[in-house]
Amino acid sequence: MLEQAADYETLRAGFRWAIPERYNIAAAVCDDWAARAPERAAIVHVQTDDSVRTWSYLELARASSRFANALAARGIGRGDRVALLLPQAPETAIAHLAIYRLGAIAVPLAALFGVEALTYRLTDSGARAIVTNAAGLEKLAGLRGRLPDLRLVVSIDGAGAGAEGFETLLGRASDRFETVATTPDDPALMIYTSGTTGQPKGVLHGHRVLLGHMPGIEMSQDFLGQAGDILWTPADWAWAGGLLNALFPALLLGVPVIAHAVHKFDPEHAFRLIARQGVRNAFIPPTALKMLRQVDRPAARFDLKLRSIGSAGEALGREAYDWVRSELGLVVNEFYGQTECNAVLGSCAALGVSRAGAIGKPIPGHEVAVIDEAGAVLPPETLGQIAVRRPDPVMFLEYWNRPEATAEKFVGDWMTTGDQGMTDADGYVRFVGRDDDVITSASYRIGPGEIEDCLLTHPAVALSAAVGKPDPLRTEIVKAYIVLNKGYTPGPALEEEIRDYVRTRLSAHEYPREIAFIDDLPMTTTGKVVRRELRERARDETDRGG
Numbered sequence: 001m002l003e004q005a006a007d008y009e010t011l012r013a014g015f016r017w018a019i020p021e022r023y024n025i026a027a028a029v030c031d032d033w034a035a036r037a038p039e040r041a042a043i044v045h046v047q048t049d050d051s052v053r054t055w056s057y058l059e060l061a062r063a064s065s066r067f068a069n070a071l072a073a074r075g076i077g078r079g080d081r082v083a084l085l086l087p088q089a090p091e092t093a094i095a096h097l098a099i100y101r102l103g104a105i106a107v108p109l110a111a112l113f114g115v116e117a118l119t120y121r122l123t124d125s126g127a128r129a130i131v132t133n134a135a136g137l138e139k140l141a142g143l144r145g146r147l148p149d150l151r152l153v154v155s156i157d158g159a160g161a162g163a164e165g166f167e168t169l170l171g172r173a174s175d176r177f178e179t180v181a182t183t184p185d186d187p188a189l190m191i192y193t194s195g196t197t198g199q200p201k202g203v204l205h206g207h208r209v210l211l212g213h214m215p216g217i218e219m220s221q222d223f224l225g226q227a228g229d230i231l232w233t234p235a236d237w238a239w240a241g242g243l244l245n246a247l248f249p250a251l252l253l254g255v256p257v258i259a260h261a262v263h264k265f266d267p268e269h270a271f272r273l274i275a276r277q278g279v280r281n282a283f284i285p286p287t288a289l290k291m292l293r294q295v296d297r298p299a300a301r302f303d304l305k306l307r308s309i310g311s312a313g314e315a316l317g318r319e320a321y322d323w324v325r326s327e328l329g330l331v332v333n334e335f336y337g338q339t340e341c342n343a344v345l346g347s348c349a350a351l352g353v354s355r356a357g358a359i360g361k362p363i364p365g366h367e368v369a370v371i372d373e374a375g376a377v378l379p380p381e382t383l384g385q386i387a388v389r390r391p392d393p394v395m396f397l398e399y400w401n402r403p404e405a406t407a408e409k410f411v412g413d414w415m416t417t418g419d420q421g422m423t424d425a426d427g428y429v430r431f432v433g434r435d436d437d438v439i440t441s442a443s444y445r446i447g448p449g450e451i452e453d454c455l456l457t458h459p460a461v462a463l464s465a466a467v468g469k470p471d472p473l474r475t476e477i478v479k480a481y482i483v484l485n486k487g488y489t490p491g492p493a494l495e496e497e498i499r500d501y502v503r504t505r506l507s508a509h510e511y512p513r514e515i516a517f518i519d520d521l522p523m524t525t526t527g528k529v530v531r532r533e534l535r536e537r538a539r540d541e542t543d544r545g546g
Contacts, residue, residue, distance in 0.1 A: 001214040004223050008351045008361065015215065015364035019393055023184045023207045026064060026100040029251040031179070034061035042251060043090050044230070046260040046277060054256075055090050063090075063170060064097035065177035070169035071098060071129065074152050078103035078180060081125045081190065085109045085118070085132040085139075087261035088237050091156040091166060093247065095131045100188055100207070103180035107190045107202075108238040115139055117200075121192050122147050125202055125400065129154065137161045184208030184393070190400055191240055191339050202400030203339045210248050212394025216343025216363040217249040220310035220333040221281045222350040225253035229307075232258035232274065233283040234265050240339050241313055246283045255281070267292045275302040282306060285313040287523065289320050289332065290456065290463060294485070299328055312336060312343070314528050315431045317453035318356040334359050336431065338417055340396040340409070341388045344368050345429050357453075358428035359421075366392055370423055375411040378422075383432060386421045387414035420447065437531050439468035440475050446510055448531070454502050455480060455512075460488040461498070465521055465529045466512060469538035479538050480512035483521060490517035 001018075005011035033040055038058035045053045076082060082099045084106060086092040099106040107125045109118060118139060122130070129152035132140065137155055144150065144162065152164070159165035182188070185206040192200040218224050224231070231250040235242035250257045258277050262269070265288050274282065284292070289311055298304070309324065312335045324332045335346030336359040345368055347353050347360040354360075362368040367389040369377045378384040388395065390413050398406045409415055420432040432438065432447035439446040448466040455464040463483040468476030482498070484490060495515045503511035522530040 001211070002218045002223065002364065005351070008348070008353045011351065012362070012364045017211075017365055017393060019184050019208055019211060021183065022181055023211065024100055024179055024182045025188055025207050025210050025248065026097040027179050028210065029248050030057060030061050030064065030097055033057040033251075033254055037254070040254060041256040043093060044256050044258050044277065045090050046258060046273065048261070050276075052277075053090075060090075060094060060097065062175035063094045064101060065175050066170040066173040067094055067098035067166075068101040068177045068179075069173040071102060071104070071152075072177075073173070074129070076102060076104055076129055076152070079187070080104045080129070081107050081127045083107040083109055083122060083125065083127040083130040084238070085111060085113075085130060085136040086156065086237075087111050087133070088242070088259045089156070089261060090259060091131070092237050093251075093259075096243075100182075101177055101179040103182055103186065105187050105190055105204070107192075108243065109192075110236050110238040111135065112236075113139075115143065119143055119146055121200065121202075122150060124192075125190060128152065131156070131166070132163075133157045137163055182207050184211070185397065187397060189243075191243075193339050201402055201405060204397045204400050206397050208393045209244065209396075210252065212365075212392065213244045213249055213343050214252070215365050216335055216337070216346050216394075217245055217310070218253075219348040219351070219353075219363060220245075220308075220312070220335045220343070220346045221283075222308040222333065222348060224249065224281055224308070225255060226307075229253075229255045229280050230258065230278055231255050231281040231283070232260070232277065232279045234262065234270060234288050235283060235285055235313075240337075240342050241283065241285060244342060245310065245312060250281075265291060267295045271295055271298050271302045271304070274306065275304055278305050280305055281308045281310075283310045283312075285528075286311055286316045286320060287314065287463070287529070289316065289324065293320070293323050293456075294462065297327075304328065306330060308333065308349075310335060310346075315359070315433075315449040315453075317449060317456065319453050319456040321356045335363070336360065336386075336429070337394070338419075341392065341394055341415055341417075343394065344388050344392075345386075355426075355428050357430060358424070359431050360429065361427050366394070368429070369414075370421055370429065371411070371414055371416075373411075375414050380423045380425050383420055383422050385435070386417045386419045386429065386431070387411070388417070389413050390415055434531075436535075437467070439466070439478055441468065441471075441477055441509060446478065450506065451478060451480065451502065451510055451512065454505050455482065455498065457505075458498055458501050460484055460494060463521055465531060465534055467531050467534045467538055469514060469535075470542045477513040478510065479514040479516065479534075481516050481518050481521065481534050483519065484517055 331349035
């Protein structure tokens with residue numbers, strides 16, 4: 001969608017949306033390539049034993065048509081919700097494409113979800129069918145009686161426990177299916193928010209959401225789609241980062257995607273995978289990038305062919321940005337968005353749009369600003385809320401069955417994000433924190449990102465999160481929860497050392513007055529730190545007099 005330009009201003013000024021009257025994600029990412037280059041590699045499946053099976057576009061087209069026929073034969077049709085509880089795998093892509101062919105709505109669910117999380121989402125969405133694996137069947141075993149709308153269960157690991165076998169269904173069905181003629185605004189995909197605050201909401205997107213993502217993803221991968229490009233992400237395909245920042249944009253551009261299911265991110269394993277598969281482009285969320293810092297001399301030890309890294313989901317911070325540049329010789333292209341409206345701010349080293357500590361500039365085609373409570377655009381260096389103006393093709397249609405919540409998301413034509421930020425004189429936007437994350441201490445408003453970034457530069461700190469702890473004198477104090485690097489032992493002396501370290505590098509009002517050493521940070525399935533849990537922990541400590 002983007003044509004390379006000499007600079008950002010030229011690219012932005014010359015951009016125009018081209019949204020067709022008819023658009024279907026399956027036809028766009030699969031069928032067009034299957035007709036033009038049927039044997040072209042689409043998905044490279046790296047299995048648990050490291051064996052590799054490459055799927056062509058033609059194979060994806062035929063398999064997804066078979067599955068669409070199988071679903072249709074069991075009564076699944078336009079507008080029906082079909083859940084997917086699957087890891088990164090070819091079957092996941094096949095199921096998505098089949099759902100879009102039917103005009104149904106895909107509801108991806110993270111494999112790490114527990115029973116209650118699954119029950120809530122399946123009930124709230126009214127899912128009529130679910131595609132899962134053996135691990136998913138175990139979780140569903142005791143739930144069927146609580147899910148009256150769920151009529152069909154399909155397992156990619158074969159029939160059993162009330163499920164039909166995926167391969168058996170495909171084997172019985174025709175590989176010819178006439179994809180439903182959908183408009184860009186017809187519902188296609190519903191992703192539940194991660195629930196960092198309140199109950200998760202179903203974010204409903206139309207088929208146009210993929211087109212809306214393309215400028216931001218192309219920019220953040222230094223113009224993805226060049227000869228030899230191969231993309232990989234450790235992000236679960238059950239969330240917007242995995243699906244819409246990686247899988248579907250790559251397929252649309254004819255770029256092979258690595259599919260590799262892992263239960264837990266392992267930085268050594270990640271570098272081995274990148275090297276062995278010749279990965280050239282990667283979408284790596286900030287937490288995973290910070291974990292990669294634990295690997296010693298990666299460029300010397302691994303034959304890396306990376307040419308671009310995009311990162312989004314949380315603030316990356318200067319420390320991780322500088323580490324990638326010094327160790328891997330690359331500039332991380334940080335970008336920003338939400339499940340509701342993704343990839344609207346971003347960076348592009350190829351255009352010279354990059355600044356450590358900033359999340360980028362408005363992506364061509366998107367109008368983004370920092371506004372006040374009344375919707376007025378604020379001047380540079382003024383803290384406010386990041387907002388996106390409608391209409392915008394990447395913007396969600398609505399919250400599922402939540403018209404009031406949908407209306408509350410907007411101030412006039414500005415879609416509010418709940419994220420605090422500010423612009424600088426050059427138009428870069430700096431993320432400060434979620435509304436709930438900003439710490440109020442002795443009249444100062446403190447974003448946790450700067451503190452966490454400073455903590456990461458201390459040699460003892462592997463991961464960190466800063467929250468506000470209620471305090472009768474200062475309203476709140478800064479409390480840091482820290483995961484230590486190997487070889488360091490928690491104790492009062494290390495606490496004081498870290499406190500002094502931050503105090504001398506930031507300011508007297510920003511250093512953590514309290515520090516707790518923990519084994520792991522609570523995270524969502526998308527790799528974001530759940531500061532709500534840490535805030536509740538800190539509040540409970542205050543209530544107990546601690």
